[in-house]
Amino acid sequence: EKDFLLKFEETKSGIDFYFGNKKIGERVSKMIADELGGSVFRSKKLHTRIDGNDVYRFTFLVRLFEAEDYDAVLKDGKICIVKNAKLQKGIELMTGKAVNVSGATLIAKKEKMGWGVITNLDESVAEVMDSEGRIFHVPRSFGAEIGKEVFIFNFGQNIFAFPRDL
Known part of the structure; x- marks a missing residue:
């Protein structure tokens, strides 16, 4: 299975990225938080049911620390x-x-x-x-x-x- 970026949108609260699977979203959000200093919040929402199985939409929110060195x-x-x-x-x-x-x-x-x-x-x-x-x-x-x-x-x-x- 390939990892891919479906799309991205600029919103009032930041930039939303849409990935092809949960694992890439999890890895990218962790990398951003580690590199820039922040924390990751994860949530899931029932999206649909396919063949009796629940399919969830995952959201990873990265909150960056707003202060910089010497603030x-x-x-x-x-x-x-x-x-x-x-x-x-x-x-x-x-x-x-x-x-x-x-x-x-x-x-x-x-x-x-x-x-x-x-x-x-x-x-x-x-x-x-x-x-x-x-x-x-x-x-x-x-x-x-x-x-x-x-x-x-x-x-x-x-x-x-x-x-x-x-």
């Missing part, structure tokens, strides 16, 4: 930085503790963040000068040192920063 996400009420989007691994912004960021909510994309330099530190606050020369006082994040370049982002009413080499 800020909210996981269990804590701000985390994505270190490896494919494996859905990150670290807590304040403690540096390794966390699994699957299911986290995206709060800031790296491309939209500003940048600056840490100019002063104390135990809980870092003073940061951004690229336009403005001074901000932000909570001291894990790995903060005077002179380090940082990414800067807003979340809620607060400004946060974390080292670019985190």
